[in-house]
Amino acid sequence: xxxxxxxxxxxxxxxxxxxxxxxxxxxxxxxxxxxxxxxxxxxxxxxxxxxxxxxxxxxxxxxxxxxxxxxxxxxxxxxxxxxxxxxx
Numbered sequence: 001x002x003x004x005x006x007x008x009x010x011x012x013x014x015x016x017x018x019x020x021x022x023x024x025x026x027x028x029x030x031x032x033x034x035x036x037x038x039x040x041x042x043x044x045x046x047x048x049x050x051x052x053x054x055x056x057x058x059x060x061x062x063x064x065x066x067x068x069x070x071x072x073x074x075x076x077x078x079x080x081x082x083x084x085x086x087x088x
Contacts, residue, residue: 002030002076009082013041027057028068030078045080056081 001021006014014020015038022037024030035042045055050067057064058079064070072078 001074002072002078004030004034004078005080007080007082010041010044010080013044014038025072026068027059027064027070027072027078030072031068054083056083 001023004020004022006018006020011018014034020034020037022030022033024033031042031045044052046052046068051057057067057070058081059070059072060076
């Protein structure tokens with residue numbers, strides 16, 4: 001099962017859980033299964049069947065280039081990261 005790291009901003013939806021093990025062969029499947037277990041989490045991550053702006057996905061230490069279609073291995077680590085803005 002993939003290990004999904006839940007960012008602090010979403011942990012209220014997962015009863016404080018920081019890491020959740022869940023099955024899925026793509027990021028989309030993982031989000032759908034998270035939504036089944038923790039209703040409301042998908043609306044924070046997705047809009048119109050795409051990742052919301054302001055979020056990035058890292059799979060196995062690399063940023064996901066295929067978005068929600070990003071494939072996962074059985075032992076993948078998935079991180080949902082709030083995008084960081086700003087600068088000089």
